[in-house]
Amino acid sequence: GAVVSQHPSRVICKSGTSVKIECRSLDFQATTMFWYRQFPKKSLMLMATSNEGSKATYEQGVEKDKFLINHASLTLSTLTVTSAHPEDSSFYICSATPHGGILSSYNEQFFGPGTRLTVL
């Protein structure tokens, strides 16, 4: 149980285009989803916290107009990188916290496999 998927796993796009990354909780409902960015050989940087039905909370220094987050249902959150530039190239990882039930104990986060974004 507690499987999180991301789509696509890898995307290459041209500078100036927008890219949407999906994060889905496959076998549980997620009250909260988190979006992280990871640079090569670096730790995870939390970008934003996404709560179902409300606006995302962005970390300091993260441009909310550039990284649009939508959490339309308890199983899906999307991250859209708008007008992508080469400096946005990175590994983006989402995680999800279960809503209710035994999995919700301690609000543990379950991570997706990540999306490699390359902007040319």
Added chain:
Amino acid sequence: AQSVAQPEDQVNVAEGNPLTVKCTYSVSGNPYLFWYVQYPNRGLQFLLKYITGDNLVKGSYGFEAEFNKSQTSFHLKKPSALVSDSALYFCAVRRNYGGATNKLIFGTGTLLAVQP
């Protein structure tokens, strides 16, 4: 300020030898502590967690971690390393204040290299 420290960027160990990956934390209150492993171009996989109870926590793939409150440490250990254990390991702490949005604070990661 809340923080997690992994003092070693890389740990090298021979296959069959015991391994330790160090982690110390600084969080007010009682923390929830986690270890995750990341293989190349993959997301994070959960290894183990400490919430309360026994200080020695056993997790996946034969890993265990010892919670030491006085030293504010949560070192990851394995009695006998395998080459397949080679990966990037992250220690994380979650602030325990209830509610639905408890953020994880990650360490900088330690690359474990197990030589055959």
